[in-house]
Amino acid sequence: MKLATISVGGRPTPAVALGSGRFVDLSREGGLPSTLLGLVRGWDAHRGAVERLVAAGTAEIGPEGVRVLAPIPRPERNIMCVGKNYYDHAHEFHGSGFDSSGGAQAVPEVPVIFTKAPSAVIGPGEPIPAWRDPTGTLDYEVELAVVIGRGGSGISKADAYGHVFGYTILNDATARALQRKHQQWFLGKSIDGFCPMGPAIVTADEIPDVAAMRVSTRVNGELRQDARVADLIFDIPTLIETISALVTLEPGDIIATGTPAGVGLGFDPPKYLKPGDVVTLEITGLGTLENPVGGRPA
Structure with a gap:
């Protein structure tokens, strides 16, 4: 799975990169962390929900208005x-x-x-x-x-x-x-x-x-x-x-x-x-x- 941080309307959110500029916006699933760093830290608990959201296809967004950020835009440590x-x-x-x-x-x-x-x-x-x-x-x-x-x-x-x-x-x-x-x-x-x-x-x-x-x-x-x-x-x-x-x-x-x-x-x-x-x-x-x-x- 390719996990990214994207900016949608100026709002950073974790996402799954699908290719061809398309993403699954993970902020549309309640209960998931609001950052990719949080998702990494809780991956065992959240992976199933991420996979279900990808399979459902309901949270897919195209490239319009999306900017790709660094995956972890501000690491907590050096x-x-x-x-x-x-x-x-x-x-x-x-x-x-x-x-x-x-x-x-x-x-x-x-x-x-x-x-x-x-x-x-x-x-x-x-x-x-x-x-x-x-x-x-x-x-x-x-x-x-x-x-x-x-x-x-x-x-x-x-x-x-x-x-x-x-x-x-x-x-x-x-x-x-x-x-x-x-x-x-x-x-x-x-x-x-x-x-x-x-x-x-x-x-x-x-x-x-x-x-x-x-x-x-x-x-x-x-x-x-x-x-x-x-x-x-x-x-x-x-x-x-x-x-x-x-x-x-x-x-x-x-x-x-x-x-x-x-x-x-x-x-x-x-x-x-x-x-x-x-x-x-x-x-x-x-x-x-x-x-x-x-x-x-x-």
Whole structure:
């Protein structure tokens, strides 16, 4: 099932995405949570009602007057991210002169974990505010994002997938010069609007083989990134085990799993994003996340 947050007449509501711009408006069913985050947290109790509403067809709406938002427009906790988690990108980033993660080793021995602020999240179609980066070094990073459904601490790799609710697409947009200047990654990656996400959360049962998924980025139609999730250095169970050993995971938490080679920083000269560019991310089974790059508002 593809679960989205849509705005209908300016009112955000959880919905089921049916394709071709059609949705099932879940606000028409009494007793369901008013947010997608609430639905994730109570999925076991509410799934049956959602399925019945979809089958009935009485709450279907078309694309007219509907705007798709980020699935969880304002996460309650920071988004957990993983640096240098594809082999080619680890070498690409390490050789760029921007890698402040420490040591002379390109490929990390353990997952490199950092976070992005919830205020960075924007939805499909919203402009990435390049003007907020005073250094002019806005870069893109396509990432498979894992949404936690069942929380817990000390989760083993063997049990990890049982805690996954679903998956979505995330653009870990980054101001590279700020990332290097501050010698850590939070500020350069947490600028307001620097985390496009969406278009929906696809429930885990819809993805039979996560490793077979492909992630890609196109900028103005030019293919920049293209890799398989199987190429991750640290797979999803390892990430969940590593994080939950120290930080209790909660339903609705988001883990961005890392980006492959082909970021703008990796070109000579770098191909940073500029106002007017269009960034299109695609992940097998999850759809497409597209955002323009915006200039300073008038």
